Amino acid sequence: MKYLYSALVAVGLAMFAAPSIAADARNVTVVNETGYAIKFLGFNAPDDGLDEWDNELEKVLQNTASTYVEFDDDDDGCVWNIRVDWQDYNESVLWKNVNLCKFTALRLRYDHGTKTTSFVAE
Template identity: 85%
Template sequence: MKYFLAALIALGLSVAAVPSQAADSRNVSVVNETGYAIKFLGFNSPDDGLDEWDNELDKVLQNQASTYVEFDDDDEGCVWNIRVDWQNYNEAVLWKNVNLCKFNVLRLRYDPGTKTTSFVAE
């Protein structure tokens, strides 16, 4: 029992010595509910304008599929613009000033008749 208690204390101390890596509050699961396959998914800060984008996708994101987007420590702020380009549709669509710190899941939606964007945050 004495050795078990010593081992348990040593384990507790070693775990406490490891810095915790909390998930970034902006990390988000994006669900494609646009009705189109997405070939480009980009995020940028409203301060960056609308010219600088990096594609967060490794492959086409099919309708009703999801992907997880992680932010780097050097990215700043909670509010981001989101741009998508569809695989077979020749127009970029924007969601502007989305506060990613307020939810974990973002369901992107698009009405092609009115060309309006919306999202549901969870």
């Protein structure tokens, strides 16, 4: 019994000493279901204005492909603007004030009838 107690105490201490591995609530998987390749995927805080963007893609995001976007500890808040630029078109899509803490995936979709791009949050 003495060894069982010691083992439980050791496991408990290890759990508190280990760094937290929980994912940031804003981290999100973006799935391209638009039918078009995406060359730019950017997130910025609403207070940053619409001129300050960083591309989260290392390469073009092809149709049906996905990418995982991780946020840094330096980033604040759940609400972000999202911008997408197409590979073969000089147009951007912008969604303002999206609360990333409410879901873990964004499925980007394009409606050919209305010619609009939208996302489905999961």
